[in-house]
Amino acid sequence: MKLILAVIQDKDSNRLLQALVENNFRATKLSSTGGFLKSGNTTFMIGTEEIRVERALQIIKENCKHRDQLVAPISPMGGNADSYVPYPVEVEVGGATVFVLPVEQFHQF
Amino acid sequence: MKLILAVIQDKDSNRLLQALVENNFRATKLSSTGGFLKSGNTTFMIGTEEIRVERALQIIKENCKHRDQLVAPISPMGGNADSYVPYPVEVEVGGATVFVLPVEQFHQF
Amino acid sequence: MKLILAVIQDKDSNRLLQALVENNFRATKLSSTGGFLKSGNTTFMIGTEEIRVERALQIIKENCKHRDQLVAPISPMGGNADSYVPYPVEVEVGGATVFVLPVEQFHQF
Ligand code: NI
Ligand code: NI
Ligand code: NI
Structure with missing residues (x-):
C-alpha cells in the first residue's frame, strides 16, 4: 500500500477526480492554498x-500537467484602453507536485 | 513515532475527537471532501x-466503524405521496479508511 | 526527498510562509483545526x-516556537468591572508539532 499526495490546481x-x-482509485480532497503552485x-x-x-x-x-494556454483578449469595457492587449495571451495552467509515501498499515473499518 | 491518517465521516x-x-492522543483535523467515503x-x-x-x-x-442504521420514515408533508416509504429504511453510516505512516523525525518547538 | 508536516498556530x-x-522552500497550507495545539x-x-x-x-x-507573551490589560468598556485585570497577563503563543516523513517518489508534472 502507498499513499499518494498530489497538489494540483483547483x-x-x-x-482528475472523475x-x-x-x-477505480479512491481519493480524498484536502483544502489547501498556495505554495507549490x-x-x-x-x-x-x-x-x-x-x-x-x-x-x-x-x-x-x-x-494536471503543466501546459501553456492561449487566452483570447478581453475588450476594455470601461477600463484603461492603454492596457488593452489586442492579441491572445499565453497563460500557464495546470501542474502537479506529487509525493508517494510508504504505508506501514492500512485498515478499513 | 507513527503518523495515523484517518478519513472518517463528519x-x-x-x-472520535473526544x-x-x-x-491522551493528540489529533489535528484537516478539512476534506469525498472519495474514500x-x-x-x-x-x-x-x-x-x-x-x-x-x-x-x-x-x-x-x-467510526461501518454500521447500518434504521431511519424512521418521514411523513410526506406537502411532498409527493407516491414516494412515501411507510417503514424504516436502512442507511449506511460511519466507516473509516486508515493509513499508518512511518515518521523519521518528530519535533515539538 | 522528505515531506515535512508542521502543525502551527494561525x-x-x-x-512562516514568508x-x-x-x-527557497515550497510549502502548501492545509486548513486544519484543534488538537495538537x-x-x-x-x-x-x-x-x-x-x-x-x-x-x-x-x-x-x-x-513558530512556543513563547510567553505579555498582553496589556484591556479597559472594561461596558463590561463587568469585577473581571477587569489591571496588569499585563502572560499568554502562551506559538508552538509547532512537526513530522518528517520519508518519500519514495517525487514528481513534478
Ligand atoms: Ni510554461
Ligand atoms: Ni452495510
Ligand atoms: Ni509557556
Whole structure:
C-alpha cells in the first residue's frame, strides 16, 4: 500500500477526480492554498496498492500537467484602453507536485 | 513515532475527537471532501508512539466503524405521496479508511 | 526527498510562509483545526531535499516556537468591572508539532 499526495490546481480538480474514479482509485480532497503552485490548489490523497501507483501517476500527469494556454483578449469595457492587449495571451495552467509515501498499515473499518 | 491518517465521516468526528483526547492522543483535523467515503468527511492526523498505535486504531474502529442504521420514515408533508416509504429504511453510516505512516523525525518547538 | 508536516498556530502562518519562501522552500497550507495545539491552526506541507531538512526545521522553530507573551490589560468598556485585570497577563503563543516523513517518489508534472 502507498499513499499518494498530489497538489494540483483547483481547475484540474474535478477532471482528475472523475478520471481517478473511472479507474477505480479512491481519493480524498484536502483544502489547501498556495505554495507549490500559485494559489487556488487542492491536495488529493490517494491510497493504492503498490502495483497501481504507476497508473495513478499517469492519470495525474494526463489531467494536471503543466501546459501553456492561449487566452483570447478581453475588450476594455470601461477600463484603461492603454492596457488593452489586442492579441491572445499565453497563460500557464495546470501542474502537479506529487509525493508517494510508504504505508506501514492500512485498515478499513 | 507513527503518523495515523484517518478519513472518517463528519458525523463521527466529535465523538472520535473526544475519545482520542480522553485517551491522551493528540489529533489535528484537516478539512476534506469525498472519495474514500461518501461526501462530508474529515481527515484526522494523529501522531503517536509506536507502542500506542494499536490503541489508537481500536478507538477509531469503536467510534467510526461501518454500521447500518434504521431511519424512521418521514411523513410526506406537502411532498409527493407516491414516494412515501411507510417503514424504516436502512442507511449506511460511519466507516473509516486508515493509513499508518512511518515518521523519521518528530519535533515539538 | 522528505515531506515535512508542521502543525502551527494561525498567527504564525504568514510569517512562516514568508521565511520559507525567502529560503527557497515550497510549502502548501492545509486548513486544519484543534488538537495538537489550541484551536486555530494551520498545517504546512513542505517537500524538500534531505540535505535541507535541518534548515527547514530551523526556520519553523525560529518562526513558530512556543513563547510567553505579555498582553496589556484591556479597559472594561461596558463590561463587568469585577473581571477587569489591571496588569499585563502572560499568554502562551506559538508552538509547532512537526513530522518528517520519508518519500519514495517525487514528481513534478
Ligand atoms: Ni510554461
Ligand atoms: Ni452495510
Ligand atoms: Ni509557556
